[in-house]
Amino acid sequence: MAEEIKKQRPAPDPNSAKYKLNMIAKKAYDDAFAAKERGELVGWCSSNFPVEIPETLGLYVCYPENQAAGIAARGGGERMCSIAEGQGYSNDICAYARVSLAYASGAPAEEQPMPLPDYVLCCNNICNCMIKWYENLSRELHIPMIMIDIPFNPDYDVPDAEVTYIKNQFLDAIKQLEEITGKKWSWDRYREVMEISGRTSRAWLEATATAKYVPSPFNGFDLLNHMAVMVTARGKLEAAEAMETLLREYKENHEKGVSTYRGEEKHRIMFEGIACWPWLRVTAHGLRDRGINMVTTIYADAFGFIYKDFDDMCRVYAKVPNAINLEYARDKRIKLCNDNHVEGLLVHTNRSCKLWSGFMYEMSRQIGEECDIPVVSFDGDQADPRNFSEAQYDTRVQGLTEIMQSRKEAQNAG
Amino acid sequence: MLDEILKKFEEAACHPELLKERYLSEGKQIVLVAPVYTPEEIVHSMGLVPMGAWGGDLQLQESKRYFPAFICSIVQSIVELGMKGAYEGVSALIVPSLCDSLKVLGENWKYAVPSIPFIPMTYPQNRKPEYALDYTLHGYERVISDLQKATGKVFSEKLLRVSLQIYNEHNELMRETVKELAAHPEISAQKRSWIFKSATFLRKEEHSALLRQFLEELRKQEAGKRKLRIVTTGILADAPSLLKILDENGLQIVADDIAAESRQYKTDCEIGNDGLVSLAKKYAARDNCSVLYDPYKRRVEALVETAKAVEADGVLMVLTKFCDPEEFDYPLIRNACNAAGLPIVEVEVDRQMENYEQAATIIESFKEMMESK
Numbered sequence: 001m002a003e004e005i006k007k008q009r010p011a012p013d014p015n016s017a018k019y020k021l022n023m024i025a026k027k028a029y030d031d032a033f034a035a036k037e038r039g040e041l042v043g044w045c046s047s048n049f050p051v052e053i054p055e056t057l058g059l060y061v062c063y064p065e066n067q068a069a070g071i072a073a074r075g076g077g078e079r080m081c082s083i084a085e086g087q088g089y090s091n092d093i094c095a096y097a098r099v100s101l102a103y104a105s106g107a108p109a110e111e112q113p114m115p116l117p118d119y120v121l122c123c124n125n126i127c128n129c130m131i132k133w134y135e136n137l138s139r140e141l142h143i144p145m146i147m148i149d150i151p152f153n154p155d156y157d158v159p160d161a162e163v164t165y166i167k168n169q170f171l172d173a174i175k176q177l178e179e180i181t182g183k184k185w186s187w188d189r190y191r192e193v194m195e196i197s198g199r200t201s202r203a204w205l206e207a208t209a210t211a212k213y214v215p216s217p218f219n220g221f222d223l224l225n226h227m228a229v230m231v232t233a234r235g236k237l238e239a240a241e242a243m244e245t246l247l248r249e250y251k252e253n254h255e256k257g258v259s260t261y262r263g264e265e266k267h268r269i270m271f272e273g274i275a276c277w278p279w280l281r282v283t284a285h286g287l288r289d290r291g292i293n294m295v296t297t298i299y300a301d302a303f304g305f306i307y308k309d310f311d312d313m314c315r316v317y318a319k320v321p322n323a324i325n326l327e328y329a330r331d332k333r334i335k336l337c338n339d340n341h342v343e344g345l346l347v348h349t350n351r352s353c354k355l356w357s358g359f360m361y362e363m364s365r366q367i368g369e370e371c372d373i374p375v376v377s378f379d380g381d382q383a384d385p386r387n388f389s390e391a392q393y394d395t396r397v398q399g400l401t402e403i404m405q406s407r408k409e410a411q412n413a414g
Numbered sequence: 415m416l417d418e419i420l421k422k423f424e425e426a427a428c429h430p431e432l433l434k435e436r437y438l439s440e441g442k443q444i445v446l447v448a449p450v451y452t453p454e455e456i457v458h459s460m461g462l463v464p465m466g467a468w469g470g471d472l473q474l475q476e477s478k479r480y481f482p483a484f485i486c487s488i489v490q491s492i493v494e495l496g497m498k499g500a501y502e503g504v505s506a507l508i509v510p511s512l513c514d515s516l517k518v519l520g521e522n523w524k525y526a527v528p529s530i531p532f533i534p535m536t537y538p539q540n541r542k543p544e545y546a547l548d549y550t551l552h553g554y555e556r557v558i559s560d561l562q563k564a565t566g567k568v569f570s571e572k573l574l575r576v577s578l579q580i581y582n583e584h585n586e587l588m589r590e591t592v593k594e595l596a597a598h599p600e601i602s603a604q605k606r607s608w609i610f611k612s613a614t615f616l617r618k619e620e621h622s623a624l625l626r627q628f629l630e631e632l633r634k635q636e637a638g639k640r641k642l643r644i645v646t647t648g649i650l651a652d653a654p655s656l657l658k659i660l661d662e663n664g665l666q667i668v669a670d671d672i673a674a675e676s677r678q679y680k681t682d683c684e685i686g687n688d689g690l691v692s693l694a695k696k697y698a699a700r701d702n703c704s705v706l707y708d709p710y711k712r713r714v715e716a717l718v719e720t721a722k723a724v725e726a727d728g729v730l731m732v733l734t735k736f737c738d739p740e741e742f743d744y745p746l747i748r749n750a751c752n753a754a755g756l757p758i759v760e761v762e763v764d765r766q767m768e769n770y771e772q773a774a775t776i777i778e779s780f781k782e783m784m785e786s787k
Contacts (some may be wrong), residue, residue, distance in 0.1 A: 358518030
């Protein structure tokens with residue numbers, strides 16, 4: 001009988017960015033559990049809610065979207081979605097929401113547990129679906145909901161009236177949270193958090209921008225893991241330090257001519273959409289096996305929150321990817337494609353995300369034309385594994401590879 | 415006489431294209447108003463004709479170039495109609511930002527139907543605080559400015575106040591009509607639907623005139639035999655095949671919480687010195703709707719209370735496929751109805767739906783549930 005040989009993974013280097021970033025993400029859950037244990041209030045927070053508010057107030061918050069992604073990536077997506085469907089939720093509803101509502105109703109999720117909330121912090125700059133999801137959490141758990149409405153901006157620039165509306169809501173949210181938690185807002189502490197958030201963001205933007213080098217010093221799938229810290233912890237000092245470590249590593253990789261992307265980087269693409277978490281390995285391998293590196297994604301741009309003061313922060317939160325019109329969203333992506341020498345665009349038509357996918361056909365056509373790159377899409381889902389076909393993904397990625405290859409050959413010949 | 419008036423509702427409801435031609439031939443300019451709560455009073459006050467754009471029951475072809483399949487068919491069919499030239503001659507389309515599919519509609523419309531300008535109406539969801547009024551006003555100012563550009567018409571505060579009054583009167587007549595219809599089981603669900611649907615296409619003063627005549631005649635008529643009384647809830651419930659099933663099963667709609675129907679007419683405008691501020695306050699006062707932020711989900715209890723108040727035998731949820739806002743509310747509504755001992759069923763509908771066999775089966779069971787209570 002053949003003896004099974006398991007590859008020994010080397011122990012992670014505690015000084016590496018990967019280790020530090022993983023620890024920050026893990027610590028956030030641990031801290032929230034510990035806080036709950038001590039009797040402190042814990043909140044659930046939507047991903048683009050201004051982290052500066054809970055961070056300044058010293059609150060313990062967890063992020064249901066990150067939890068749902070973690071559960072889905074570890075194989076629990078279908079189980080949790082089915083539980084929510086059993087409660088009457090349509091399988092057309094965002095799978096993150098289904099996972100989260102199932103968890104809130106008491107369904108266990110060993111893949112990524114987190115404490116139940118005492119209040120919820122909702123911001124709809126990512127989608128209006130978020131409002132519905134958090135309303136249901138608030139009602140079912142009998143807990144208060146704090147809502148910051150950042151409307152979808154149909155124009156290229158953010159109007160002053162919108163900034164004023166957002167600012168007033170921020171101030172209201174702070175007041176509500178002071179009342180709920182008994183903690184006090186400090187403008188000095190806010191300025192510190194703002195500085196740290198800026199430091200973290202600058203390091204992230206610079207690190208992701210090293211994809212301009214050919215070959216890229218990193219595998220773009222790294223960004224999907226690291227962005228969790230950008231979402232949840234960018235106001236924390238340890239996050240700034242970890243991102244600066246990441247930047248240093250990427251710079252060193254470039255200098256040494258190495259990369260976290262294993263193998264020869266034959267083609268460089270931009271990946272559009274939320275990761276297909278239940279099929280992360282399959283989607284990553286489908287690219288790697290063909291020598292494709294996903295060098296950039298809108299996340300590279302999306303989580304760089306750099307602003308100079310409170311008003312400017314309000315404006316920045318109105319410019320996150322799902323809150324902006326087609327033209328602004330398109331131009332951001334065109335810049336990423338051009339800066340990072342992208343040769344093809346792979347679009348995840350994500351059944352969970354109506355807003356992200358809803359005008360993607362037209363936007364990706366325009367990006368393809370402007371950048372003169374092929375565009376291919378596949379159907380999938382951020383957390384429900386049933387909405388993905390491995391065969392379709394494989395065929396589409398193969399098609400994209402062949403177009404990129406033939407263009408390269410024509411260029412070399414010409 | 416009653417039949418003649420109903421015929422007029424039917425003509426307007428079923429042939430908006432003829433109405434469009436009529437208005438255009440009279441030299442009027444038409445502005446399409448997409449759902450929900452589009453400030454059509456502003457359009458009306460500028461001497462323009464606001465016509466509802468809720469899409470249509472048709473197969474989607476051209477619009478598939480713009481939308482993935484999982485976007486609601488109301489939105490997709492608006493673009494389909496636009497691409498096929500059904501809206502030729504209209505001056506603009508106004509789309510509010512109240513759900514994700516509506517946000518997407520505007521972005522795609524710009525490229526799919528470039529001949530008809532898209533005018534966004536961005537509403538605040540946190541609409542109750544005083545500061546939200548300013549933001550609503552900013553949205554109205556944008557609409558006015560775009561309308562002026564698209565049509566050459568000028569906005570006047572004075573005329574807006576006149577329009578607000580016309581809309582208030584129409585609201586009241588619609589509410590009266592709903593109440594009166596509840597006392598007349600002989601008026602079918604299909605006929606009831608024509609009254610609502612025609613209201614989205616006809617100018618409000620014309621519709622009000624018809625409603626007055628209708629009410630006068632209906633009040634003279636002896637009420638028909640009692641039927642099973644139901645309350646409908648959802649976004650849209652105007653599919654003739656669905657209404658036919660309700661009528662065949664002897665179900666009478668005695669009240670509704672449908673976005674395209676009564677939700678439009680339940681909030682009046684308190685007209686003050688400043689018409690735009692008054693209109694903004696009307697928006698802020700709106701409640702109990704799936705596309706409006708509702709922190710305590712009062713819609714759920716409001717629906718149960720309505721059903722009890724009208725002595726309904728059951729609640730029918732008409733769920734527009736891929737409508738997130740309604741899909742999130744459904745389990746809560748179902749649980750609340752169950753707790754109140756109100757039979758409830760859900761029927762999923764779609765603008766492209768041709769086969770209603772499943773809907774018929776569900777409604778037959780619903781009827782049995784109500785009869786056995």
